[in-house]
Amino acid sequence: MTSPSSTPEPPATGLKASFTSDDYxxxxxxxxxxxxxxxxxxxxxxxxxxxxxxxxxxxxxxxxxxxxxxxxxxxxxxxxxxxxxxxxxxxxxxxxxxxxxxDGSGFYLPGLITNAVYAVGLIVSILVKHPAVGYVAALVDPRVSAWRTSREGRRTYTYATLWYAGLFALKVAVQAPLYFAGFTDALGIAKLIMGIPAFVAVTYVVFLQHRALVKRWDSDATSAHIEATSPKESKRS
Structure with missing residues (x-):
């Protein structure tokens, strides 16, 4: 029971919501x-x-x-x-x-640079075998805090990091030519389309990968617990 003075935590949002919720x-x-x-x-x-x-x-x-x-x-x-x-x-x-x-195209330059930095950073994290999304997942969801010790965990978050790296790289690949060509209107439309809609789609894929990993680990833990307790129960009988 919560005390009268305590206030309930607001619902999780962003990546935390995607990693800790059972439904997307x-x-x-x-x-x-x-x-x-x-x-x-x-x-x-x-x-x-x-x-x-x-x-x-x-x-x-x-x-x-x-x-x-x-x-x-x-x-x-x-x-x-x-x-x-x-x-x-x-x-x-x-x-x-x-x-x-x-030049109206200049309005989009910081975002273009940010996307390039994110893409490079995520790709580098994969190359050095420390996929960044794994650390984010462990930070917000303690259930996967040991992902680095599991081959399955490392594979899951390598793919997850690759999805986000691909998203940022695709943004640069599409928007950079528009920026250098001075197609400001097309650049703005591309930024809108490749913003929230693309992020939602990629995050949903990563959510499915994360949820599948958590379920497999929960299932393995349950099976291990049953195997560990079943001999004791048989002796008692």
Missing amino acids: SVMNAIGGVRGLIESVLPTLLFVVLFLFTRNVVLASVASLGVVVLGLVWRIATKSQVTPAISGAIGIGLGAFIAVKSG
């Missing part, structure tokens, strides 16, 4: 309605405003303003501010580059 929830994976709005609205607003006005300053300021409002709202409601801060930095840098250069 799209909304939990993306951080709920607030996460969806904070992830999509700034870019969507820039794409729409720039498409119809061709005004880099207006589109950039409006997009940055939405991010700042989201950050203020999180502070006012005493919510976690880390996602909003990281978003504000990325949007702020993109807005600065776009306004400074007068």
